[in-house]
Amino acid sequence: MDSELSELAAAHGVATSYRDGDRRPVQVDPDVVVRVLGLLDVDAGSPEARRAALAAARERAAAGRLPGTIAVRTDHSRPLPEPGVLVDAGGGRREFTEVPAGLEPGWYRLELPSQEVVVVVAPPALPRPERGWGWMLQLYALRSADSWGIGDLGDLRAFTSWTGAEHGAGAVLLNPLHAITPVPPVQPSPYTPSSRRFGTPMALRISDLTAYARADGTSRAEVDALRPDLTGGRIEHDRVWAAKRSALELLWRAEGRPRPPGIEADLEEFAMYCALAERYGARWSRWPEGLRRPDGPDVAAAKAQLAPRIAFHAWVQLQVQDQLAAVRDAARAVGVRVVHDLAVGCDPEGADGWALQDVLAQGVRVGAPPDAFSQQGQDWGLPPWRPDRLDATGYAAYRDLLRALLRQADGLRIDHVAGLWRLWWVPPGESPDRGTYVHYDSEVMLAVLTLEAHRAGALVIGEDLGTVEPEVTEGLAERNVLGSSVLWFTRDLDAPGEPLLAPQDWPEQSVATVSTHDLPTATGFLRGEHVRVRAELGLLDDVPAEEEKAARERQELVDHLRAQGLVDGPDPGEDQIVVALHALLARSRSRLVLVSPYDVVGEVRQPNLPGTVDEYPNWRLPLPVTLEELRDDPRVRVVVDQLRLHRGGAPGNG
Numbered sequence: 001m002d003s004e005l006s007e008l009a010a011a012h013g014v015a016t017s018y019r020d021g022d023r024r025p026v027q028v029d030p031d032v033v034v035r036v037l038g039l040l041d042v043d044a045g046s047p048e049a050r051r052a053a054l055a056a057a058r059e060r061a062a063a064g065r066l067p068g069t070i071a072v073r074t075d076h077s078r079p080l081p082e083p084g085v086l087v088d089a090g091g092g093r094r095e096f097t098e099v100p101a102g103l104e105p106g107w108y109r110l111e112l113p114s115q116e117v118v119v120v121v122a123p124p125a126l127p128r129p130e131r132g133w134g135w136m137l138q139l140y141a142l143r144s145a146d147s148w149g150i151g152d153l154g155d156l157r158a159f160t161s162w163t164g165a166e167h168g169a170g171a172v173l174l175n176p177l178h179a180i181t182p183v184p185p186v187q188p189s190p191y192t193p194s195s196r197r198f199g200t201p202m203a204l205r206i207s208d209l210t211a212y213a214r215a216d217g218t219s220r221a222e223v224d225a226l227r228p229d230l231t232g233g234r235i236e237h238d239r240v241w242a243a244k245r246s247a248l249e250l251l252w253r254a255e256g257r258p259r260p261p262g263i264e265a266d267l268e269e270f271a272m273y274c275a276l277a278e279r280y281g282a283r284w285s286r287w288p289e290g291l292r293r294p295d296g297p298d299v300a301a302a303k304a305q306l307a308p309r310i311a312f313h314a315w316v317q318l319q320v321q322d323q324l325a326a327v328r329d330a331a332r333a334v335g336v337r338v339v340h341d342l343a344v345g346c347d348p349e350g351a352d353g354w355a356l357q358d359v360l361a362q363g364v365r366v367g368a369p370p371d372a373f374s375q376q377g378q379d380w381g382l383p384p385w386r387p388d389r390l391d392a393t394g395y396a397a398y399r400d401l402l403r404a405l406l407r408q409a410d411g412l413r414i415d416h417v418a419g420l421w422r423l424w425w426v427p428p429g430e431s432p433d434r435g436t437y438v439h440y441d442s443e444v445m446l447a448v449l450t451l452e453a454h455r456a457g458a459l460v461i462g463e464d465l466g467t468v469e470p471e472v473t474e475g476l477a478e479r480n481v482l483g484s485s486v487l488w489f490t491r492d493l494d495a496p497g498e499p500l501l502a503p504q505d506w507p508e509q510s511v512a513t514v515s516t517h518d519l520p521t522a523t524g525f526l527r528g529e530h531v532r533v534r535a536e537l538g539l540l541d542d543v544p545a546e547e548e549k550a551a552r553e554r555q556e557l558v559d560h561l562r563a564q565g566l567v568d569g570p571d572p573g574e575d576q577i578v579v580a581l582h583a584l585l586a587r588s589r590s591r592l593v594l595v596s597p598y599d600v601v602g603e604v605r606q607p608n609l610p611g612t613v614d615e616y617p618n619w620r621l622p623l624p625v626t627l628e629e630l631r632d633d634p635r636v637r638v639v640v641d642q643l644r645l646h647r648g649g650a651p652g653n654g
Contacts, residue, residue, distance in 0.1 A: 005044060005050060007054060008057060008546075009033050012057070014033055014037055014437075014526070016436075016606065017378060017426075026369070032427065033436060034437050036429040036436055039364055040387075063114075064081045068391040069119075069120065069391050071120060071447035072120070072447075073101075073121075074104075074123050074338070076101055077098050078099040078497070082113060084110050085552075087103075087110075089106055089107055120395070123451070125480045125540055126450060126459075129480065131594075132170040132171065134172055134337070135597070136595070137173070137596075137597065138151075138619075139174050141173060141623045141626065143622050144158070148228055149236065149239065150202060151203075151627075152204060153323040156203075156338075157331075157625060159311050160331040160334065160338065162631055168648070169336060170337060172331065172336055173411070173413055174580040176340070178193030178343060179196075179197075179199055179200050179270070180200050181194040181349075187347065192347050194347050195346060195351040195355075196342065196352060196404075196405075197401055198351070199320035201245075202240060203320070203323075211319075219251070223250055223251065223438055225241065226243045228243045235622055257308060258311070259481070268314060272302075272306070273355065274309070274310075275313060276291060276302065277307060279306070285349060293354075300497065321408065328408055337409075337463065338410055338411065339409060339411030339459060341413045341629070344419055345366050346380075348360075348383045360385060361425065364428065365379050366424065366426070367378050369432075369435065370432075371466075373441070374610075384419075384438070385398065391444075398445070398448055402448065402453075402491070409456075410456075411459035413460075413463060417462030417483075420440060421439065423437065424436070425439055448481060459482070463483070465484050482510055482511050482592060483507060483510040484516075486585065487500075487514045487515070488519065488553075488586070492505070500557070502564065506589045510592075511592045511593070511594055513596070514595075515596065518607075522599040523574060525550075525615075527604060529604045530626060531543070531550045539612070550615070563578065566580035575635070578602070579642065582600075595639060597630060597636075601624060601625050
């Protein structure tokens with residue numbers, strides 16, 4: 001790759017090389033670099049265009065201009081290239097030659113003679129989480145006698161109240177509860193949402209709505225008759241949504257079809273998308289041209305025409321927000337933090353793809369480069385933020401997203417947290433191995449996260465599994481953001497054979513779990529179910545080798561538990577091993593331990609099997625027991641006793 005292209009790419013945060021999972025250097029195809037630069041509106045397609053773009057980049061660098069948004073820690077000052085005026089949120093103005101230490105955390109505007117800059121002033125770190133334990137739930141799987149074929153917010157309220165009061169659990173981590181597109185087919189994956197700023201009405205407990213309580217007996221009977229049951233051992237998202245949508249329509253009409261007063265602009269825009277999707281289909285790129293942007297020329301007329309549907313979807317979303325807040329408040333009453341999960345992206349054809357298209361890289365898909373797990377790389381089908389547009393707009397879209405989630409939660413998990421530093425961009429039409437990393441201003445990304453979590457008093461967890469650069473782990477630890485430690489992967493990388501780590505050597509600034517939703521459950525691992533299923537689906541090239549590897553890993557795990565004094569005998573049973581796994585987590589140095597009901601009750605199937613879509617019932621598997629049965633299950637009591645013995649109270653701030 002020629003030096004001019006390398007310099008130009010570096011100026012715009014586009015990687016020309018990277019290290020793979022084995023830390024070997026990989027060079028990016030120059031054509032891919034040129035394409036990705038083009039996606040950032042940088043023309044590098046010819047030598048002449050490249051030289052012109054490079055000259056402009058050098059001129060900006062020589063001028064010493066600040067980025068459009070900068071981060072400042074409260075304990076550090078930051079020199080300015082020229083004297084300026086710092087304006088606080090209340091309009092107060094002070095002249096400075098540097099942004100001083102000791103400012104109140106918040107959002108500021110810096111007025112310089114040559115430019116205006118957004119300043120994010122954040123504390124250096126969040127409060128250090130106390131040692132504790134909790135649960136991680138796939139809420140859709142937590143069905144009960146009162147839910148409609150899918151776990152709902154009523155089930156969550158009952159679960160948190162039970163485990164907080166009876167067990168002393170201190171946290172419940174949820175799968176993403178982001179909004180769906182309200183027309184079929186419903187996307188079952190919670191990690192491909194229509195909008196990350198709003199909540200899913202699929203999680204509503206219909207009978208807990210105020211409108212249901214106010215409805216007359218006939219209307220309530222009509223609503224009750226819509227309730228679907230779980231059939232065939234699978235969660236049927238389309239069937240559940242059809243029933244809940246019909247129930248919501250009935251109750252909205254019974255309320256007099258209200259238009260909620262004082263609808264915020266973002267909510268009205270989301271409701272507008274939902275109404276347009278009902279009329280024109282779920283893919284906004286195929287709508288009439290004048291409607292393909294929120295500021296399109298035909299949007300105003302459509303808004304007037306679709307006013308009743310906009311009012312309905314806004315009303316539905318307010319019901320979601322009310323029930324989410326009720327869950328949070330009930331959990332707080334028993335000392336439980338509700339921790340929401342932030343997916344790494346959104347459906348490009350969904351509500352956020354339509355509303356935020358000016359700050360998203362249209363046509364680009366986020367993924368991962370080739371590695372041992374996926375030799376062809378991964379394509380997640382999600383559009384990334386454009387770092388240049390985030391900078392120019394003061395990171396407002398990112399800030400508002402965090403605020404929307406933290407409004408209803410006491411904690412936040414960031415899926416693929418390395419994306420605050422860099423994301424693997426796959427250009428339109430390319431396979432995932434023909435991409436490259438695009439870098440973000442991690443100082444600003446982290447400052448916004450730290451500031452908004454500080455304001456909300458929230459715990460933050462970063463999912464930092466896989467190929468993660470050292471600066472990610474260090475950056476999280478410095479700010480008291482907990483990383484992720486999964487039993488199968490927590491090893492001594494410096495020792496021969498990379499053995500499993502003893503619990504006292506686990507990373508302290510982390511959340512310890514047996515597994516994740518993308519990996520085998522405890523019982524599935526012990527039985528080799530992950531090999532059997534992938535072999536059955538034709539996803540393995542050498543089945544005997546994988547079976548041998550699984551048996552070897554099982555024996556390694558049992559030997560490790562025996563060395564820790566947690567199992568005895570030559571061949572301990574599954575139930576004994578599962579309890580021992582949780583005892584191991586409980587004894588670890590990790591600040592927080594999270595337990596999955598899948599592991600405790602012996603579920604064999606994992607929630608999601610990466611590399612499959614319809615071949616495996618991803619995100620459609622309920623727990624094998626109901627909430628009522630879970631509460632009386634003796635296996636729960638045995639595991640909880642281990643956690644309480646070694647961990648005691650709930651995680652808080654200390």
